[in-house]
Amino acid sequence: MYLLVLVHILQSTLLAVQSCPALCACTYGLVQCSDPGISAVPINVPADTVKLRLEKTLISRVPRAAFYNLSELRFLWLTYNSITSIHPSSFVNLKALRELRLDGNLLTSFPWEGLRDMPRLQTLGLHNNHLSSLPAHAALFLPNITYLDLSSNRLTILPAELLDLWFPLPGQQERPEQRRVLGLHDNPWLCDCQISMVMSLSTSLASPVVLMDQLLVCRRSLGQSGLPMTQAELSRCMRPSVQPAATKVISPLGSNVILRCDATGYPTPTLTWIKTAAYTDFATLYVPVMQESPRVGVRWSIISLNGLSYKDAGEYRCQARNMAGTSEAPIKLKVVGISRLSPLPKKKSKKPRPKSSTKHMKPNKIPAPTNTPPLKDNQILQNIPPPSINKTQTAPNLLPKVFPKDKYIKRRKMNFTNAKAPTSIRSTPEPPGNSTTAPLSEKLV
Template sequence: METPLSGIPDDIPADLTKIRIEKSQLSELPKAAFSRAKFLKHLWLNFNDIAIINIKSLEGLVNLTELRLQGNKLRSVPWTAFEETPNLKILDLKHNRIDALPEHALKFLPGLTYLDLSSNQLSVISKDVFLNWPLYHAENRHEQPAASNVVLALNDNPWLCDCRLGGFIEFIKSLSPPFILMNSYLTCSAPEFKAGKFFHEVDLKTCVKPVVSAPDTNITVPLGGNITLTCFATARPEPAVR
């Protein structure tokens, strides 16, 4: 029986174009982990224990077109690491534990044709994550014809369908080719009264930030006396005061 790898080998042949390390004990990708493989195009690291990616782990991989990290333990990704991979087209991050996407996440991924973030822990993200994507800008400005469809997989995340997700939901509703959702029926997980509803059934355009006010703000009470203070909270949807 082969012993599972616990680290990246130091003697990777320089002429490899594909590396596949799966079901091993890899827990992190260190700096310049595959830099010897200058011609590497396909890197499959599925079903390991990877929880940490060094910001320079992809150093030297200018020819990389496919990176698959399905089924690891990633809670976050150093998105600026993709500055080293300008030709990346396929990025598979499904079945991890990613719970946030910064607004610059896709800045260095201008050539993607497939992005899979399904089955993570995303609950709220800003529409600016995608509006800041150079590929989205280029297509909407008609700067260049799309070479192929761009597939996005965002399903099976615990989406929190409150006002914070409103912009993202409207963005999803507006998507059209060449941008295609692998599963267009994204589903709300919370709040409870929206759980199970599809994005296209949710209207968050009329959200109004809560405002709390009190009718009386200057009250004098005798020492030892009791008083009941009343306040009002207004918002849309109606806020729950606890």
């Protein structure tokens, strides 16, 4: 009994998967629904559908996850309906989708971020809608699109980010350059250097972009009638020029620093801050604290660094870009540490040199002569400087080295008087005996 119920459920599921929606035709992976009575996206489309066409119906909106069970879908045509809104998550699980066409609807905007759910998408058709602008972030989701039809809308300008994507400067493309087909005709373009750059680059032989229709119409202002691009006088683009407030900044550890740069160019350039570490090649993208454009063709930007550390040191590059080119200016930041200054040692007061008088000289401060030949006994007394004392002192065992050993000297005293008076050495007479010594009296030099 249990097996019979299980088989019945499986058969019902298979029949539901293989069933074809009402007012639609299903043949070999193709489902086509073009009845005017259809007002909503069918929910029972077979799971093995490869191509789904919903055309000329009354469908006005595409809900969230409208095609979630169609993981094998490769072609989705929603053309010439009355669609005014598309949910950003309408295309979830369409990982195999190659082509999406929304021509002939009433779209005033398109959820560009929804393209992330279709990584293999190559063809996007938005012909004959009411699109009046293209956001700059659309360029983030269009790298894989090789066919983009934006013709017959209400577009007036192209963001610089799209032009950088379609016409990359040499050395900026991350992958091999691929050809793209663009439909830009039948839009009220403003006569500026951007649309003129598109025209001039697309007509070159090595251009990566091919226009479906070379005849573009532009207007000098939104209120004027259109002129063919070949007859309009278009302003020329000017490559950006960057001027930093300072090229080298030295700041102490823990301080706050503001870096600023100004750029001029036409169209008005966009500014980006890139930092390279002092000892590595690792680059960091900095978000500016403030960035403004006071007038057309001029933009300035600042970044703030609070509480500097050594890792903040390095080179900061202010990069300006527009469709005419890229320029940048480096700012080198050096972070220095704060060290406490030790007090300078006090200078010792120099004592005045003593005069030639022997009054101020001490006998203990006698410098020992170096590298001189040994003195004879009779020369020692001549090389001893006079003492600087006023009292009579006993000579410290100097005289016994002067006299010959065969003479007996019992005791002698050295009497030192005033430095100006001559200094003499007196010897006591020897006790009476067989030998006598002559009294010695010398003048010290």
